[in-house]
Amino acid sequence: MSDLQIKNICKSYKLENKELKVLDDISISLNSGDFLTVLGPSGCGKSTLLRCICGMETPDKGQILIDGNPIAGIGPERLMVFQDFNQLFPWKTVEENIIFPLKFNNISKNKAELKEIAEEFMDIVHLKKFRNAYPNQLSGGMRQRAAIARSLALNPKVLLMDEPFGALDAQTRAILQKELLLLWKKFNTTIIFITHNVQEAIILGSKIMVLGLMPATVKIEQENTIPYPRMPETKEFMDLWKILYEQLETKRF
Amino acid sequence: MLTGKLITSVISCGRDRSLMLNNQRSEKIKSTATKVSFLVALFLLWEFLPTWTQSDKIIPPFHEVIKAFWVNLWTGDLLKHVGYSLELIFTGIAIGILLAFVLTALCIISKRFNDVMDVVISIMHPLPGIALLPVVMLLAGLGAKSIVIIIIHSILWPLIVNALAGFNSIPKIQTELGKNLGMKGLKLIWLVMIPNAFPYILSGIKIAWARSWRALVSAEMVFGASGMIGGLGWYIYKTRFFMDVSGMFAGLISVIIIGMVVDELVLKSIERNTVQKWGMSV
Numbered sequence: 209m210s211d212l213q214i215k216n217i218c219k220s221y222k223l224e225n226k227e228l229k230v231l232d233d234i235s236i237s238l239n240s241g242d243f244l245t246v247l248g249p250s251g252c253g254k255s256t257l258l259r260c261i262c263g264m265e266t267p268d269k270g271q272i273l274i275d276g277n278p279i280a281g282i283g284p285e286r287l288m289v290f291q292d293f294n295q296l297f298p299w300k301t302v303e304e305n306i307i308f309p310l311k312f313n314n315i316s317k318n319k320a321e322l323k324e325i326a327e328e329f330m331d332i333v334h335l336k337k338f339r340n341a342y343p344n345q346l347s348g349g350m351r352q353r354a355a356i357a358r359s360l361a362l363n364p365k366v367l368l369m370d371e372p373f374g375a376l377d378a379q380t381r382a383i384l385q386k387e388l389l390l391l392w393k394k395f396n397t398t399i400i401f402i403t404h405n406v407q408e409a410i411i412l413g414s415k416i417m418v419l420g421l422m423p424a425t426v427k428i429e430q431e432n433t434i435p436y437p438r439m440p441e442t443k444e445f446m447d448l449w450k451i452l453y454e455q456l457e458t459k460r461f
Numbered sequence: 462m463l464t465g466k467l468i469t470s471v472i473s474c475g476r477d478r479s480l481m482l483n484n485q486r487s488e489k490i491k492s493t494a495t496k497v498s499f500l501v502a503l504f505l506l507w508e509f510l511p512t513w514t515q516s517d518k519i520i521p522p523f524h525e526v527i528k529a530f531w532v533n534l535w536t537g538d539l540l541k542h543v544g545y546s547l548e549l550i551f552t553g554i555a556i557g558i559l560l561a562f563v564l565t566a567l568c569i570i571s572k573r574f575n576d577v578m579d580v581v582i583s584i585m586h587p588l589p590g591i592a593l594l595p596v597v598m599l600l601a602g603l604g605a606k607s608i609v610i611i612i613i614h615s616i617l618w619p620l621i622v623n624a625l626a627g628f629n630s631i632p633k634i635q636t637e638l639g640k641n642l643g644m645k646g647l648k649l650i651w652l653v654m655i656p657n658a659f660p661y662i663l664s665g666i667k668i669a670w671a672r673s674w675r676a677l678v679s680a681e682m683v684f685g686a687s688g689m690i691g692g693l694g695w696y697i698y699k700t701r702f703f704m705d706v707s708g709m710f711a712g713l714i715s716v717i718i719i720g721m722v723v724d725e726l727v728l729k730s731i732e733r734n735t736v737q738k739w740g741m742s743v
Contacts, residue, residue: 264637284643292634298739299656309642312652344740362642 210275210365210398212238212261217270219256220423230256231267232423238415241396245403245413249456253424254402258368261400262288274365284313287364291371293351296343296358302330303339306358313362329357332391349380356388360395369401373408385411389436406452410445411438418455427455521707529707530714539696543715546692549605550673553612557669560613561620568621569628569650578621586618590676594683608680608692615676616669623668627661628654660736667728674720 214236220229230253238244248254259265261272263282272279279286289295296305306326316322330336333353343351352372359367373381385408392399403409409416410432418428428451434444504523511517521529533539568575590611601607631654639653655662681694691699693712700708736742 262641264641282640284641286641288637288641290634290638294632295634295638297635297653297656298741299659299735308652312648313643342739 211240211242212236212366212398212400213271213273213276214261215271215273217257217260217267217272219253219260219265219267229423231260232425234270234419234424234426236417236426236429238398238400240398243392243399243401243412243414244417245401245409245415246417246419247403247406247409247452247456248419248424249421250404252419252421254419255370257419257424258288258370258400258402261366262286262368264288284309284362285365287359287362287367289352289355289359289367289369289372291374293348293375295355296351298343301340301342302335302346302354305343305354306330306361309358309362315362325361329361332360332394333357333387347380349376349384352376352384353387356391360391360397363395365398367397367399369399371402371404374403374405381408386437388412406449406456407440409452410434410448411440416448416452418452428452519706521710525707526710526714529705530711533708533711539711539715541690542693542696542712543719545690546677546694547719549608549692550612550677553609553673553676554616554669556609557613557616557620557673558666561617561624561665564617565621565624565628568625569654575625582618582622585614586622588614590615591679591683594680598684603684608677608684611680612673612676615672619668619672620665623661623665624658627658627665630661631657660741663728663732663736667724670723670728671720674716678716 214234216233216235217231218229218233219231220227222228234257236244246254246257256265260267261279263279263286274285296302297308300308303323303326306329307322310316310322310325316325326339327336330339333356335350335354335357338346338350343354346354356372373384376384389412391397401409401412403412413432416428416430416432417426419425420427432448434442434448438445440446440449507520507526508523511520511522530539564578568578593614594607594611597607597610601610635653635657636649639649644652677692678694678697681692682698685691685695685698693716697709697712700706700712
């Protein structure tokens with residue numbers, strides 16, 4: 209529940225002594241409670257952008273501000289949810305995976321209280337029955353749900369999602385999209401969600417951004433005013449789909 | 462019509478399931494039966510072959526070995542040696558694990574120390590403990606101390622090599638996640654990195670357990686047991702010396718039984734309740 213200002217960030221990598229510019233002068237401005245979906249061809253630097261906001265990478269130039277304050281390194285106020293199913297701790301049950309970060313972030317020391325928080329979030333993502341299951345006993349969709357629940361339980365200022373549903377089947381993906389929208393409405397968290405799926409970007413985002421390829425520059429940034437729940441059959445949905453799809457560069461290197 | 466189909470499919474599904482369970486169970490029974498009958502055949506062969514070939518002075522029949530094992534066990538002779546062996550082994554393993562922990566930690570903290578350790582490991586790892594015995598005897602004398610040192614040498618390097626392999630194979634996403642969730646420094650190592658490396662650490666400990674017995678028995682056979690009770694290695698050596706062949710086999714059987722019991726009851730059960738349960742098997 210915070211606003212996020214990204215001002216003119218640039219980032220390049222060194223690749224065999226050549227400078228490879230990944231992000232070129234990207235600026236984003238989000239109000240508290242915005243849900244931004246970022247579209248872009250694969251390899252365009254979407255993930256790098258997210259890693260910069262998270263603090264896993266430092267941009268070469270530019271500023272990232274949360275509620276007006278520059279971010280300081282990596283930390284639980286900007287939480288990342290990855291695409292990888294291996295983002296839970298395999299030696300902890302679903303419940304412990306949620307409680308464990310709460311404990312060392314001093315959210316609470318009281319065991320009963322911690323259990324209560326975990327209970328609430330497991331209930332939201334429909335994993336109550338699986339509280340004592342280990343991640344390897346869960347399906348991919350359940351693991352992503354648990355990871356989202358763990359992140360939200362920490363009440364982050366910004367939730368960063370790097371194609372979290374990218375490796376799921378279409379049906380599970382649709383269910384999780386619905387659940388994520390419910391969670392967003394309930395907690396009003398500021399979310400940045402990366403995807404390469406135009407439909408997903410329209411269904412979820414209150415704002416949509418399209419990035420160009422190598423280096424990534426902002427090609428479109430616009431509000432998405434179609435009322436929720438958004439159905440792909442409607443005319444406004446299809447019109448927006450066309451605009452976004454045309455802007456997505458499909459040619460590769 | 463449709464319901465009927467559905468019901469039959471549900472029933473056949475249930476039958477498949479019970480069939481599968483039955484198959485699993487019968488496979489397990491078959492597997493155990495095979496193992497047990499192999500052992501019985503082996504014991505029978507051991508019982509009758511020496512008498513038929515008239516070599517029972519060299520290899521006594523199975524029942525004599527069991528008798529010797531039993532008698533020696535209850536007169537306390539064998540137990541004393543077993544106890545002494547276990548004492549040396551557990552001392553060696555405890556010190557070895559502690560040292561491995563410290564050295565691995567230093568390797569993770571300092572890249573330079575890791576470089577030095579690389580050289581030390583490539584020198585020491587292929588060196589059999591027994592080859593070091595003369596040097597150790599000169600330095601540490603003819604006591605239990607030397608044997609413990611040989612045991613430590615035999616287990617320390619595989620422990621470190623395994624632990625380092627474990628730390629190097631931690632998925633990047635797990636450490637990034639730990640940091641993202643607010644962990645730093647020692648907390649990150651203790652709460653995220655060590656559990657991630659645990660499958661490798663455990664397999665290092667399993668290797669260490671097998672290696673420590675080899676080190677103990679062979680060291681004692683070369684070294685003897687002057688001024689002390691001596692462990693199982695010494696017991697086997699001693700019984701051979703006095704042509705107590707049954708006693709010698711009894712000593713061997715003790716080594717096998719202890720090895721199997723610890724492997725099955727301790728190490729495998731740790732594995733089942735951790736690494737296997739978490740789906741982290743290497």
